[in-house]
Amino acid sequence: MDVDSEQAPVTDRGLTRAEGLYFEDCGLIIRIQAESTLFRISRDYLASQSPVFRDMLSLPPPKTADTMDGCPFVQLLDTAKDVTVFLKALMFCDYFEAHPVQVSFDIVVGVLRMSHKYEVDSLRKRALAHVCAAYPTTLGEYDKLIASGIERPWTRIPKEVDSFVVLARELSFDWILPMAFYRICEIASESHMLSGPYELKDKVREGNVAGCSSPAHCREAKFQARRLAEGYRIRMSSDAFPVFPLRIWEESQESQDWFDVDVCDACLAHMKHEHQLAKQNFWDSLPAMFDLPEWSELEKIKTEALK
Incomplete structure (x- = not known):
């Protein structure tokens, strides 16, 4: 030139x-x-x-x-921050080392975004290797990651996980999304999940309930109820009588579970219906968990025995 x-x-x-x-x-x-x-x-x-x-x-x-x-x-x-990490990664061999060397959030995100935009495949693949190691796609990989005790710091900070969700959607590496969404549920508050920088379809797995009088409020309350149920199950399972799926969330004279859910009447009715369906699905699969015949066959055996 x-x-x-x-x-x-x-x-x-x-x-x-x-x-x-x-x-x-x-x-x-x-x-x-x-x-x-x-x-x-x-x-x-x-x-x-x-x-x-x-x-x-x-x-x-x-x-x-x-x-x-x-x-x-x-x-x-582009931003000066992204250009800086991109040029350093291009020019200095020890600046952006390959997995399993730990690298910072800013470097991974900056290199990933810029290498995709400017088609530098070697850097893009190196950045993706870091991301894939942090967001496994199999249970075996996840278990190894947890057992190693070397999870990346940027998988435990909600705003940084948000950034990977946005980038995954933008750059089409959707395979990290299941683990990324799981981590958001694990580490973020309900309000953070609902205010994240990605689309509502990625935040809520169901649409608004027909007749709901306060969608935003009810969505957050549903998150709270689910997290409360999971926390209760984990907490109580350490006692002498662990809490199994059929007892996680009850409707009885002694239980306050549904009473404490702060949603509108339409959403409460919908939640109870979905909860009952989930219990029924679990119940239907119970015999198979113990290598037994289906319930219908067991009912026949029962009927014959009671003749």
Whole structure:
């Protein structure tokens, strides 16, 4: 990209040169359009690593194109944070090491987003390897991860898990979503889950109940009830008489379970109906858990015995 004599020089007054990424002997300056950061790197090296930059830089500049310090410069819409981790990952071999070396949330997310956008497959695959290790797709992988005691810190912080959900939807690596949604349920509050940056269909697995008078309030209350039930089951299961599925949530004179659910009448009726269906499904599968015939066959045996 030759600099035309009619190009207008631009000063870097008021702009910040990126620390460690502004090389005086290189011929391309990158400016972040919405920020004040400048990067100066090798045009040829960047083009050799990214086909997107190669195509971008192969275009002849217009005669009125701006220059800075005698160099052509390009403006990017990305953030300075993402550009920084991307360029460092490209240029410094020990900055973004392969799994199983631990790397920070900002590096993984920045490299993943930028390597996808600018088609740097080697970095994209390395970033995905880190993500896949943190969000397993089999129970065996999950058990090994838990047993190792080296879960990534960014799998235990709700906002950072949110970011991976958004990226997974955006960049089509949906295989992490089951584990990501599970972790959100595990570590986040009900209000956080409902205010997350992803679509409502990913937050709530059912639509609004017909006749519901307060959808937002009832959704949060349902989350609370489910988490309360799971917590109760785990807590009580450590006692002499563990709580099994048919007793997790009851409706009896002694029980306050349904009384404590703060939802509208329509949602309460819907929840009771769904709870009963779940109990029935569990009940229907009970004989098979013990290698017994189906209930219908057992009923026949009972009927014959009582004749």
